[in-house]
Amino acid sequence: MSTQRRQRRIAIVGAGPGGLTLARVLHVHGIPSTVYELDTSATARDQGGTLDLDEESGQRALLHAGLLEEFRPLSRPEGGELRLLGKDADVGFHIPPPQDGDGNHRPEIDRRVLKELLLGSLPEGTVRWGQKVKAVAIGAAGRPTLTLADGTTVAADVLVGADGAWSRVRPLLSDADPVYTGVSFVDGLLNDVDTRHPAVAELVGRGSMFALAxxxxxxxxxxGGGRIRVYIAVKTPEEWSRSALNDPADPAATRKRLLDLFPDWDEGLRALIADSDGPLVHRPIHALPTGHRWDRVPGVTLLGDAAHLMSPFAGAGANLAMLDGAELALALAAHDDPETALNAYETAMFPRAEAAATQSAAHLVDFFQPDALRILRDAFTTMTAGGADR
Ligand SMILES: Cc1cc2nc3c(=O)[nH]c(=O)nc-3n(C[C@H](O)[C@H](O)[C@H](O)COP(=O)(O)OP(=O)(O)OC[C@H]3O[C@@H](n4cnc5c(N)ncnc54)[C@H](O)[C@@H]3O)c2cc1C
Known part of the structure; x- marks a missing residue:
């Protein structure tokens, strides 16, 4: 490893799965970096639900990070169970929980646990918490600079926007903005389900359950921790979603409005809304244009959602963010000239992201078709090629 590569100043904005994987794989190759994160700590907010890490992306990234073996005992292979239900709660398709040796290729891990794994593998002080990046620019010497909320300015040799959907770094490279997909989620959480909500626990099983109609x-x-997370998904104009489903001051009113959207659904399914314990979090789903890319700006690039935000219907966003982070680090470790590294990274990342975004946009349409249950059942049947109960 040349001194040149070790002495480069690498600034990463955002300590999500993508930014942390980048910092970790750089560290494995002896290259220091600094991650600027607006959250005040790793536990400042609920990290969200569970992720299934794909062998070809999320797990490959962990392999490059030297963390795959540590990941395995933290993961939940039984989370591979899948149930597809109609609104009457009849099971239309079922993949049972994988047994030992079944070879589940996408084991689940809670986002919080994944974040702890990545953070615990970084040298102390790599992540600067509570450091919101307010602005980015190309400085007089042609170096990217970022301005923090406290007014501090930092110059970097390489600036990476790993700062998610509403990236502050993206405008240096592209005019694209995320566009509302026509679908809104509201997230709810049920705690201690085996004791407090056994019927819901039974309905959902050990993995994922999709009820569609x-x-x-x-x-x-x-x-993990005996919790069930529910995403209540509706096709709706953004204005209505924002006014009707986003009322943190009055969760009871939001809950009632949501229940009114599912009037004739089985009571067991409606309990996912009626019995949720946590706050109901409004989450309109946005996406960047499929095939989003940019011309090279010296020293600056994007990864993960900042580069290719897509709807969650392909289950790919965090997996891709991690692979982006790993591959960008490997490119920076392989080349003295940062532009050669960034170019190599983007050349591989753009088509990969476009393929996943195309799939995710198609899945979004499928999930909200009148016969969505049949479409998904056929898709999963093809995928599992007869290995499930039907
Ligand atoms: C409901 C839902 C379900 C999903 N399910 C899955 C799934 O099953 N599998 C999957 O692979 N993907 C899933 N995704 C997608 C996944 O969550 C994202 O693709 C992934 O989190 C992107 O990682 P990232 O590191 O690029 O960005 P993020 O996770 O968004 O992290 C960005 C970080 O940057 C920080 N930040 C933002 N702005 C600034 C700033 N100005 N200054 C400093 N820090 C900043 C943020 O606080 C955050 O920590 C889902 C998404 C949603 C909405």
């Missing part, structure tokens, strides 16, 4: 969905997933 009437161009709506209730998507539930088992999280």
């Amino acid at each position: 009437d161009e709506k969905g209730l998507f539930a997933q088992r999280n």
